[in-house]
Amino acid sequence: QVHLVQSGADVKKPGASVKVSCKASGYTFTGHAMHWVRQAPGQRLEWMGWINPGNGNTEYSQKLQGRVTITSDTSATTVYMELNSLRSEDTAVYYCARDRFASGDFDFWGQGTLVTVSS
Amino acid sequence: EIVLTQSPATLSLSPGDRATLSCRASQSVRRYLAWYQQKPGQAPRLLIYDASTRATGIPARFSGSGSGTDFTLTISSLEPDDFAVYYCQHRTNWPYTFGQGSKLDIK
Numbered sequence: 001q002v003h004l005v006q007s008g009a010d011v012k013k014p015g016a017s018v019k020v021s022c023k024a025s026g027y028t029f030t031g032h033a034m035h036w037v038r039q040a041p042g043q044r045l046e047w048m049g050w051i052n053p054g055n056g057n058t059e060y061s062q063k064l065q066g067r068v069t070i071t072s073d074t075s076a077t078t079v080y081m082e083l084n085s086l087r088s089e090d091t092a093v094y095y096c097a098r099d100r101f102a103s104g105d106f107d108f109w110g111q112g113t114l115v116t117v118s119s
Numbered sequence: 120e121i122v123l124t125q126s127p128a129t130l131s132l133s134p135g136d137r138a139t140l141s142c143r144a145s146q147s148v149r150r151y152l153a154w155y156q157q158k159p160g161q162a163p164r165l166l167i168y169d170a171s172t173r174a175t176g177i178p179a180r181f182s183g184s185g186s187g188t189d190f191t192l193t194i195s196s197l198e199p200d201d202f203a204v205y206y207c208q209h210r211t212n213w214p215y216t217f218g219q220g221s222k223l224d225i226k
Contacts, residue, residue, distance in 0.1 A: 045163065
């Protein structure tokens with residue numbers, strides 16, 4: 001069965017960077033794109049971007065363009081999301097979510113990673 | 120950016136009741152709309168995609184309808200496990216966006 005297991009919670013200072021990992025198993029890793037979605041406290045879900053692990057192509061939300069980088073390691077079946085120049089508003093739970101089938105909706109999700117940005 | 124607006128913000132019902140949740144898009148999303156259920160401390164769970172297709176393993180009491188700008192998620196007879204927050208999401212173009220959520224709580 002499909003499993004997406006994310007790295008643990010992290011606390012960062014403003015201006016720092018954070019890198020969250022998402023280890024996939026139970027399916028052909030290169031057969032599905034992977035998205036990142038975040039949820040700040042009391043806020044709606046926010047799509048951040050996606051990667052096609054098959055060819056490395058990426059697309060990012062314009063709001064985060066320049067601060068977010070999504071990469072993948074096919075040998076490790078792991079996707080990474082790095083967010084730079086962190087601000088307090090980046091405090092959120094970050095989720096990886098598998099693309100259902102080149103579709104842009106998300107059929108399996110990681111458990112979430114809480115990133116707290118605080119001085 | 121397409122804005123999705125959900126209503127009501129909160130719906131208080133009892134087990135066995137019928138629930139109807141709405142999602143309105145600021146411009147047409149054709150039928151490229153999904154619904155998710157989220158419980159406290161958990162990741163969202165895909166219920167419906169392409170406006171009306173149930174995801175794998177989703178009970179038949181969940182149904183979706185609509186196209187263009189107006190969509191509805193209906194739960195025909197509420198089970199205790201259905202009390203949660205529900206989100207809609209479009210995939211028409213980037214950025215994909217979500218509604219602000221509708222909370223279904225027990226009356």
